[in-house]
Amino acid sequence: MMGRRFWSGLAVFGSFLYFFLPLLGMFMFSLRMKRGELSFEAYRVVLTDPQFQTTFLYSMILALITIVFGTLISVPTAYWVRLKLPKLRPVIEFITLLPLVIPPIVIVFGYIRLYNTSSVLPLTGSWLGTNLLVLFGYTVLSLPYMYRAVDTGLRAIDVATLTEAAQSLGAGWVTILAQVILPNVLVSVLSGAFLTFAIVIGEYVFAALLNLNTFGPYMFWMGGNRAYEPSALAVIAFAITWACMGLIQLVSRFSKFSQVKR
Amino acid sequence: MPAVSTTPSGARRRASALLTWAGVLPFLVFAVLFLILPTLNIVIGAFRSPDGHATFDNIIALFSPSILAAFWVSIKLSLITALLGCLAGFLLAAAVVLGGLPGWLRGTVLTFSGVASNFAGVPLAFAFISTLGRVGLVTVLARDWLGVNIYAIGFNLLTFAGLALTYLYFQIPLMVLIITPALDGLKREWREAASILGATGPQYWRMVALPVLWPSLLGTAALLFANSFGAVATAMALTGSNLTLVPIKLFAQIRGDVLNDPHLGYALAFGMIVLTGAANLIYIVLRMRAERWLK
Numbered sequence: 001m002m003g004r005r006f007w008s009g010l011a012v013f014g015s016f017l018y019f020f021l022p023l024l025g026m027f028m029f030s031l032r033m034k035r036g037e038l039s040f041e042a043y044r045v046v047l048t049d050p051q052f053q054t055t056f057l058y059s060m061i062l063a064l065i066t067i068v069f070g071t072l073i074s075v076p077t078a079y080w081v082r083l084k085l086p087k088l089r090p091v092i093e094f095i096t097l098l099p100l101v102i103p104p105i106v107i108v109f110g111y112i113r114l115y116n117t118s119s120v121l122p123l124t125g126s127w128l129g130t131n132l133l134v135l136f137g138y139t140v141l142s143l144p145y146m147y148r149a150v151d152t153g154l155r156a157i158d159v160a161t162l163t164e165a166a167q168s169l170g171a172g173w174v175t176i177l178a179q180v181i182l183p184n185v186l187v188s189v190l191s192g193a194f195l196t197f198a199i200v201i202g203e204y205v206f207a208a209l210l211n212l213n214t215f216g217p218y219m220f221w222m223g224g225n226r227a228y229e230p231s232a233l234a235v236i237a238f239a240i241t242w243a244c245m246g247l248i249q250l251v252s253r254f255s256k257f258s259q260v261k262r
Numbered sequence: 263m264p265a266v267s268t269t270p271s272g273a274r275r276r277a278s279a280l281l282t283w284a285g286v287l288p289f290l291v292f293a294v295l296f297l298i299l300p301t302l303n304i305v306i307g308a309f310r311s312p313d314g315h316a317t318f319d320n321i322i323a324l325f326s327p328s329i330l331a332a333f334w335v336s337i338k339l340s341l342i343t344a345l346l347g348c349l350a351g352f353l354l355a356a357a358v359v360l361g362g363l364p365g366w367l368r369g370t371v372l373t374f375s376g377v378a379s380n381f382a383g384v385p386l387a388f389a390f391i392s393t394l395g396r397v398g399l400v401t402v403l404a405r406d407w408l409g410v411n412i413y414a415i416g417f418n419l420l421t422f423a424g425l426a427l428t429y430l431y432f433q434i435p436l437m438v439l440i441i442t443p444a445l446d447g448l449k450r451e452w453r454e455a456a457s458i459l460g461a462t463g464p465q466y467w468r469m470v471a472l473p474v475l476w477p478s479l480l481g482t483a484a485l486l487f488a489n490s491f492g493a494v495a496t497a498m499a500l501t502g503s504n505l506t507l508v509p510i511k512l513f514a515q516i517r518g519d520v521l522n523d524p525h526l527g528y529a530l531a532f533g534m535i536v537l538t539g540a541a542n543l544i545y546i547v548l549r550m551r552a553e554r555w556l557k
Contacts, residue, residue: 008361
């Protein structure tokens, strides 16, 4: 079996080189802003750039609102479908998978045609409308991850019994959702939330076509106009993606200990 | 009088049925308004002339040389990165799952794959420019240490090959994530049974493992195809308008940079939906086939 280990090792080593070199490349490049020495100058320049601060904050707020909105739409729906309309489940599941089939650029194109200033619902005409539109767009993009995470989480709990128990204690629907169902699927919601965050924070196409100055278009602009700062931004973006995935692993590992054995 | 006695309970039943449906109403309204209607609008627009008549002119316009060329480049790029991504991802996953390597490697590779498959868009282009661009790390190291100027021997990151190399950075990890469970599903008994019957390693792969994995492999290739076909940001940040892919052309069309015919934009978008839709359909059908064995 020496041969098998050798070839496997070679495949892993080759992949390691391919995946590691771009990371090393962007990191080394980001340190070279000052001539003749390695420094964190590019990071200092980026982090103190007011444009960076405003666009990053903007994207972060958008991501957080997307997560809240996505949770509000996914949890009650997934719960209700499991409890009362199990026949509808394939339909809903199909809808939540559509954003993986329809390219984002097509969805945003549809928004622009459907909600432009001369339409019935002129969302692109105002600041609030455009922001709502991008928020809904990001919620659509996150739907495949958020909804499926919640739906999988609900599979692990006995929805009907929990609901009846809560109802016999006099709880209404809002109480049941907020105090019984949500805590039980919190780990799934958090997994979906971190993935949503990773997707939204650097998103380019929606923001650029709706003319919003978020982090994605800012990075794109920097790429065309600066030399070293883009690498620093890439390192920051990679760190954010890594942190989100790490947090997903962390919460799902945490859940194994917090779950009650049946 | 039965009619009188059943009417109230019938009404109540109807009311409760309505109430049951009301629970999914917010989701359905949201999905219709911000996913289904926008897409339908594009699809219908592709079959409409500017003055609102039904027509196939926009679809026929897709077959003009410049647009066909864009579709061809996009399809070629997606096919090549899907096949190479499939191959490389399969080798990596097989090495980690079946290669007899240390156990921690598996978790590390899977975690990293989760990160890398989501590390797309603008930052990914930056990473490759600072590695394989004209003054990138690998370019400079190859020149200084090995005396090889990769740009002199025909490599250029801002071309088709460079873009394909960049796309593989999110294609391979996606393959690893999808195919690892399928590889886990290969039962040890199959291998043992094959070797008891005298099969060699290659024979086991050719006659047992690959036929079982075949639908998964092909299905994932279709998914990777759709994945790269819809990608815009990476290509735009990397090559600008150097390379005319369909999504880049559509982006320019929406922005109004080439506002010759808005209904051509509909047709472009419709063409994209058809291709990614077909790829996903292949994925779903083959996945169902794959699940017959891998349970």
